[in-house]
Amino acid sequence: MRVLCSSATGLLVGWLADEGLGDPSRYHPVAGFGHVASALEQKTWRDQRAAGAAHVALLVGTTLLGGVALERLTLVNRPDARRPDPRGPGVLHLALTAAACWAVLGGRSLRREAAAVGTLLAADDLNGARDRIRSLVGRDPTHLSADELARAVIESVAENSSDAVVAPLFWGAVAGIPGLLGYRAINTLDAMIGHRSPRYHRFGWAAARLDDLVNWIPARLAAGLAAAAAPLVGGSPAAAFDTVRADAHKHPSPNAGPVEAAFAGALGVRLGGTNRYGDRVEDRGTLGAGRPVTAADIAGANRLAAAVGVGAAVLATLGAFARQRFLSERRPKVGA
Incomplete structure (x- = not known):
């Protein structure tokens, strides 16, 4: 049976758009979500876990519902279809999946900012590097040395x-458009309120734990x-796995730990240490x-990150194809 997999193709096109274009320079949907979340926080904030959980549930739930609506509407391909049929043509679904994927990815922009800090460090412009790195990290860079800045970048x-x-x-491979949008909503809320500050110690608890889970x-x-x-x-892969x-x-992070350790082992360097956040x-x-990090290691970290992105894109495309093929075979045909 011939199946046009709009989910798989959309993910691949979205990833290629991110690699080719980077983040949208204006009217970024994630920034718009952040503005809405900040406005809502003015009304929902209480120094309570329950209030934070309600805040997260409202924002993430609304985003997921919107994603589900888009997924269902754009998968319908015949006027008499009682149920979404993922076999196509699905051109609109493909386009919306690609747009959503492009909006929520950030691989090229991440590597571009890292390279920019590396260039400033290579020019011995510590003040410039300290200022530029604020777009990448939450730690206080004011008194970081060149090598400490390089470690923060990697x-x-x-x-x-x-x-x-x-x-x-x-x-996106697991849940299509709702998966893309829902994940980015959760991750954005974690970045906004999930850190351990006096204001968010309780209110941000649910956002942080949900982000850990997904x-x-x-x-x-x-x-x-x-x-x-x-x-x-x-x-060597063995050194990375051993690390x-x-x-x-x-x-302290159950998820950052494995990834940072893998990068440290793959690059043959030593990461981690003491960080100051205010x-x-x-x-x-x-x-x-391995050896301590230097600014010269940033280029290698970027190459490794690019390779990780390629691997993730291939796996996601294959996973989305398998998922959509499975769903198409399970759903009853109209008139059957």
């Missing part, structure tokens, strides 16, 4: 290769892809037994 590239590339593609599988997939791609940066097994648990100091343990 850790951000590793973690966000999972959060901004692998995870959206994974959920990233658990993608983070380990990203770590596996990084280990598999280690030879592209002069490393994940030995050190990932030292990181008045809060966090010990992230030592990830890897």
Whole structure:
């Protein structure tokens, strides 16, 4: 049976759009969601976990419902169809899947910002690098040395290769447009309110825990892809996997730990350490037994991140094809 897989093709086209164009420069949908979430927070904030959970449920639930509506409407291909039929033609569904995928991915922009900091470090412009890195990390860069800035960049590239590339593609393959939009809503809320500040210690608890949950599988997939791609940066898969097994648990994040450890092992460097976030100091343990990071390692981290993105795109395309083929075969035909 011939099946046009609009989900799989849409994910692939969306990933290619992100690789070719990067993030939209204006009217970014994720930024728009953030503005809505900030406005709603003015009414929902209470120093309570329950209030934070309601805030997350309302925003994520609304986003998911919108995604489900788009998925169902655009999969209908005949006026008399009682149910969505994923066998096509699905051109509108393909286009909306690609647009959603492009909007929620951030691989090219991530690597571009990392390279920009690397260029400033190579020119010994520490002040410029400290200012530019604020778009990548939440830690205070004011007093970081060149090598500490390089470590921060590589850790951000590793973690966000999972959060901004692998995870959206994974959920897009699993759940189509609702998966893409729902995941990005959860991840954005975690970035906004999931950190451990006095204001968000309770209110942001649900956002942080939900983000941990939806990233658990993608983070380990990203770590596996990084280990598999280690030879592209002069490393070995065995060293990367060994570093994940030995050190990932030292990181306070259950998902950033495996990915950062895999990058450390693949690049043959040492990541982790003590980071300052305003008045809060966090010990992230030592990830890897290699040499300390230098600015020259940023280029290798970017190559590794690009390879992880390629692997994730291939797997997501195959997974979405299998899912849509499975659904098409299970759904009854009209008039049958």
